[in-house]
Every structure is written in C-alpha cells, then in structure tokens.
Amino acid sequence: MQIHPHQTTDINVETFGPLPSPAGLCTEIPASDANEEFIRQSRENIHQIIFGNDSRHLAIVGPCSIHDTEAGLEYAEKLAGLAEEVKDQIHIVMRVYFEKPRTTVGWKGLIMDPRLDGSCNLPEGLRKARKFLLSVLSTGLPTATEFLDPITPQFIADLISWAAIGARTTESQTHRQMASGLSMPIGFKNTTAGAVQPAVNAIKAASERQTFLGIDPEGHACSVTTKGNPNCHVILRGGSSGENYSAEHVSAARAALEKASLPPAILVDCSHANSSKKPERQPDVFRNIIEQRLNGESAIIGSMIESNLKEGNQSFPRPLSDLERGVSITDGCIGWETTAETLRRAADRLSKLS
Numbered sequence: 001m002q003i004h005p006h007q008t009t010d011i012n013v014e015t016f017g018p019l020p021s022p023a024g025l026c027t028e029i030p031a032s033d034a035n036e037e038f039i040r041q042s043r044e045n046i047h048q049i050i051f052g053n054d055s056r057h058l059a060i061v062g063p064c065s066i067h068d069t070e071a072g073l074e075y076a077e078k079l080a081g082l083a084e085e086v087k088d089q090i091h092i093v094m095r096v097y098f099e100k101p102r103t104t105v106g107w108k109g110l111i112m113d114p115r116l117d118g119s120c121n122l123p124e125g126l127r128k129a130r131k132f133l134l135s136v137l138s139t140g141l142p143t144a145t146e147f148l149d150p151i152t153p154q155f156i157a158d159l160i161s162w163a164a165i166g167a168r169t170t171e172s173q174t175h176r177q178m179a180s181g182l183s184m185p186i187g188f189k190n191t192t193a194g195a196v197q198p199a200v201n202a203i204k205a206a207s208e209r210q211t212f213l214g215i216d217p218e219g220h221a222c223s224v225t226t227k228g229n230p231n232c233h234v235i236l237r238g239g240s241s242g243e244n245y246s247a248e249h250v251s252a253a254r255a256a257l258e259k260a261s262l263p264p265a266i267l268v269d270c271s272h273a274n275s276s277k278k279p280e281r282q283p284d285v286f287r288n289i290i291e292q293r294l295n296g297e298s299a300i301i302g303s304m305i306e307s308n309l310k311e312g313n314q315s316f317p318r319p320l321s322d323l324e325r326g327v328s329i330t331d332g333c334i335g336w337e338t339t340a341e342t343l344r345r346a347a348d349r350l351s352k353l354s
C-alpha cells in the first residue's frame, strides 16, 4: 500500500485481502441436517457431563495441531473406533486445533497458513478447516478446538461441540466476550503462570450478557450482543511454577469455583505444563486423575490428551518434503498405541464407578 504524506493510520499495514463472508463459506461447504443434529446432541452430552448428570469422563483427545489433513483423517478414523469401544465410560471428542497461540512467533496453524510455507492464504485455510471438520464428523466423532482469533468462530463454530480459550487468552476481555456468545461448552485454561482465579473470573464474565465489536454472518463489522454462555468450566494445565493436577490443586480449584457460585467442573490437561511438555508423561497424569475420580473427586469432569499417529514432534519450519507423516509440528504428542492403551485401561478402571 502507498503511504500518503499526511497519513496517520495503516502505516504498518502491508495489505488488506478479501475473505469470503461466514455465511458464504457455510453455504459453500455446508453442514447437513444430520451433522447439525449430531452436533446439537454432542453439545448436550457435554453439558450433562459438566453439570454432573452424566458420570462419563469427557476426553478431549487428538493432535496438538492439524497440519496434514490426510494423516489427520487417518487419526480420526482410529479414534472413532476407540471412542465406540469405550463410550460407556469415556466420551471422546477429537482435538481439531487449527489456531496456535505462540509464545513469541512460529507457525500459527492451518487456518493462518494452510500451505505451511508462510504464504498465509486465509481463505484457503478457512475452507480447509471446514472441510476437515466435516470429514472428522463423518467418522462419528464430535470435534473440539481452541478459538483464538475472535472472527474465526463465525466461519467454523457450527461444526464444533466443545472449545477452549487458551492459557494466553483466558484473561482477555475480547475472548471472554466471544465465549459469552458461543453455542458450545467452553473450557478456560489457567494462565501460563499457573493462576486459576483468572479462569474462574473468565467463566463469570462469559456467563453474562455482553456487547462488543464483531462481525455478522455477512462479514460486516457490527455490534454484537450476547446472552451469556452457561456451559463453561476450568481447565487445569499447569503453569510456570509446575503442575496443578494433584488432589490438592483440584480441591483448591473446586473451592475457587464454589466460592464464585459456579458449577464445580474441572477438566485436566495432561499435556503442557502438567507434563512439563514431555509427552511420555501424559499417561501418568491421566491415570492419576482417573484414580482421583474413582476416589470420589466428582469435580473432575474430564481430561485432555495431545496424541497423534506417531509420538513426539518435529521441528518446524523445515522443507515440507522432510516432514515425517503423523508427527506433530507443534507440541509433542503420545503415539497411537499408547493413546489406545491408556484410554482402554481408564475405561476399564472407570467401569468400577458404574
């Protein structure tokens, strides 16, 4: 863009590029009536788990990020089979994360950079995301994501059954307002420093009616007024001071929720600072929280596991031809065999509850 000598705005903007409207994209890549009914039902299942009316364990399981949709679909097919096996004890929802919040800089996910080459073709990223969500839904799995950019939900939220607000954005008013208008249950993570109270405050803010700047289905800037989202809970993910999934941490988080007159619903992220980002530690964290649940801690409604076809991760950026298929390009994951064994064992243990 040319900068005019007296210009005082957009000085640091290089380009403005067109996007499809949310309504246009949803018409181009539509959800079927059956998809809509399935998503409505899966959100209702999660609501019942949050409010303690369904004692099954909610497990948000899947890759740290989706970068290869073909490998991602192979993963979804395996997970769908496992979900069917354990469904009486564990309600599995696939992690389908397209937006990555970065500590400094790095690949920001498939929506932002679908070709993984820095070309940042957002219309292509949004199309890829919708198509991939529909292909996961066709395996019979509900989907979970993190909403990071406040404009993204208009393009894909109709296909999502559960969403997270991440550790870096739980304190953000923009994200709390966005959550107040979202149609699915939302988990707020504790902050990267490990503070849980901001997540409790976020639930309070998101449960209220809010008015803020947004976009409408036609893509026009507008004033949005929401009704408030009553289906929110805390996610414990550990922090810079260490892990926070022990019985004492869970009990303190429960007390903070009760003090704020909120439902005592806590989901434990077995990854991130709860495993010191060492993926091989996730099964131990998972087993620990399943035992806490069996010992009577009903506030634990579920868990999150970062899992992929193969364990570990690979550094990125690198030449695309050097990428190993089925291996994360963001945080390290546990591999498929460990995932299946961990969830089967937990289902067996949880069968003692029923």
Ligand SMILES: O=C[C@H](O)[C@H](O)COP(=O)(O)O
Pocket: 064, 100, 101, 102, 103, 104, 105, 106, 272, 330, 331
């Ligand atoms: O889950 C993903 C990462 O932990 C998060 O996006 C931060 O990643 P970074 O610290 O590598 O930027």
Ligand SMILES: C=C(OP(=O)(O)O)C(=O)O
Pocket: 064, 097, 100, 101, 146, 165, 166, 167, 168, 189, 237, 272
């Ligand atoms: C970014 C993530 O987590 P957190 O916000 O806890 O760092 C994630 O779950 O992908």
